[in-house]
Amino acid sequence: MPANLPPQYVKAEERLRAAKDPGERIAILEEMWSLLPKHKGTDKIQADIKRRISKLKEQAEKGGGRKKGFSISIVREGAGQIAVLGPPNAGKSSFVSILAHPVSGVAPYPFSTTVPHPAMMPWRDVRVQLVDLPPFAPGHVEHWAVDIVRGADAAVLVVDAAGVTAREDTEWILAEMDRRRITLGAAAGRGGDFKRTILVANKADLPEAGAAIPAIAGQFGRRFEVVSFSSAAANPAGVESMRTRVFDLLGVVRIYSKEPGRKPDLDQPFTVRAGSTVLDFAAHVHKDFTRSLKQARIWGSARFEGQAVSRGHILRDGDIVELSL
Numbered sequence: 477m478p479a480n481l482p483p484q485y486v487k488a489e490e491r492l493r494a495a496k497d498p499g500e501r502i503a504i505l506e507e508m509w510s511l512l513p514k515h516k517g518t519d520k521i522q523a524d525i526k527r528r529i530s531k532l533k534e535q536a537e538k539g540g541g542r543k544k545g546f547s548i549s550i551v552r553e554g555a556g557q558i559a560v561l562g563p564p565n566a567g568k569s570s571f572v573s574i575l576a577h578p579v580s581g582v583a584p585y586p587f588s589t590t591v592p593h594p595a596m597m598p599w600r601d602v603r604v605q606l607v608d609l610p611p612f613a614p615g616h617v618e619h620w621a622v623d624i625v626r627g628a629d630a631a632v633l634v635v636d637a638a639g640v641t642a643r644e645d646t647e648w649i650l651a652e653m654d655r656r657r658i659t660l661g662a663a664a665g666r667g668g669d670f671k672r673t674i675l676v677a678n679k680a681d682l683p684e685a686g687a688a689i690p691a692i693a694g695q696f697g698r699r700f701e702v703v704s705f706s707s708a709a710a711n712p713a714g715v716e717s718m719r720t721r722v723f724d725l726l727g728v729v730r731i732y733s734k735e736p737g738r739k740p741d742l743d744q745p746f747t748v749r750a751g752s753t754v755l756d757f758a759a760h761v762h763k764d765f766t767r768s769l770k771q772a773r774i775w776g777s778a779r780f781e782g783q784a785v786s787r788g789h790i791l792r793d794g795d796i797v798e799l800s801l
C-alpha cells in the first residue's frame with residue numbers, strides 16, 4: 477500500500493466498508509476517486525476504484541434496482557412538489573401540517589416520521605405539494621428519501637433554531653446532500669442536482685432561538701434565504717407569508733386562459749415557468765397550438781387590457797391570455 481493517502485480518502489474508505497446500498501457505494505467510490513492523488517504509486521488503487529464503479533453501475537443497469545431495497549415515489553400533484561427535510565425533531569411535520577392539509581405525523585420525539593407524507597398546501601388559487609420526509613441524521617439516511625429530494629422541484633430545510641446542534645446539523649445535511657450530488661441553496665452554480673431551498677429556522681418562539689437565529693443567518697445567509705418561523709405559534713399572516721415563500725421556490729407563474737369571445741376561466745390557472753413567453757404558454761396548453769397560433773391578446777401585463785402581443789411576450793403572474801388559432 478502506498479502511503480500518503482489524504483485523510484478524507486481514508487474516511488471515505490471507512491464509509492464504503494459500512495455502505496450497503498449500491499447507489500451510495502457508487503457515490504462514495506466516486507468521491508474516493510476525486511480525492512485520490514493520481515500518480516504512479518496509486519495506479520493499482522485507481523484501477524481498482526474504476527473497476528468497482530463500473531461493476532456497480534453495470535449491476536444497477538441490469539435491474540439491480542430491484543435488489544436495491546425499496547423506493548417510494550410520490551405522484552406529483554398541483555403546481556409543484558417541494559421536499560421538506562431536516563434533522564430529527566426539527567419540526568418538519570409540524571411545518572407541513574401548519575401550511576398544508578392534512579395533518580401528518582407530529583410527535584414530541586425524534587424519528588417519528590418514517591414514511592413520506594405528501595400534503596397539499598393551498599396558496600391563492602393553486603395548490604403545492606409538500607412532502608414531509610423522515611429525518612436525516614448520521615446513520616439514518618433513507619435512500620428513498622434522498623431520491624424524493626432529488627426528484628422534487630425545490631426544498632425546504634427545517635432546523636430547530638432552539639437546539640444547540642442546529643448549525644452542526646445543517647452543515648452535516650448539506651455535506652451529506654453534496655456527497656450525493658444534490659445541491660441545496662438559493663442559487664445554482666455548485667454543480668450536482670440543484671434544488672432551490674430556503675432554510676427555515678423553526679421554533680423561533682422558544683427563548684433559546686433568540687441568539688441562535690442570527691448565528692444561523694450569519695453562517696448560512698450567503699447560501700440560503702434564512703427565514704425564522706414558529707410552526708407552533710405562527711399567526712395566520714405569518715403562515716400565509718411562509719406559504720408565499722414556499723410557492724416562490726417553484727419559480728412558476730399563474731396564467732389564466734381565455735377563449736375568444738368567452739369569459740376567462742378564472743377558476744383554474746395554468747402554472748408555467750417564470751419567464752415563459754406567449755408561445756411557451758400556447759405549447760403548454762396544447763402542443764399543436766404552437767403551429768396554429770395566430771394571435772394572442774393579454775389582460776394583465778400588457779400596456780392596455782386586451783392588447784395584442786407578440787409570441788415572444790413574457791408572461792407575468794396573474795395574466796389572462798387569449799389564444800386565437
Ligand SMILES: Nc1nc2c(ncn2[C@@H]2O[C@H](COP(=O)(O)OP(=O)(O)OP(=O)(O)O)[C@@H](O)[C@H]2O)c(=O)[nH]1
Nearest residue numbers: 565566567568569570583584587588589679707708
Ligand atoms: N416550541 C415549538 N415547538 C415546536 C415547533 N415546531 C415543532 N415543535 C415541536 O417539536 C416536536 C417535533 O415536531 P415534529 O413536527 O414531529 O418534528 P419532525 O422534524 O417532523 O420530527 P421527526 O419526523 O421525528 O424527525 C414536537 O413536540 C412539536 O410540537 C415550534 O415552532 N415551536
Ligand SMILES: [Mg+2]
Nearest residue numbers: 568569588589
Ligand atoms: Mg416528522
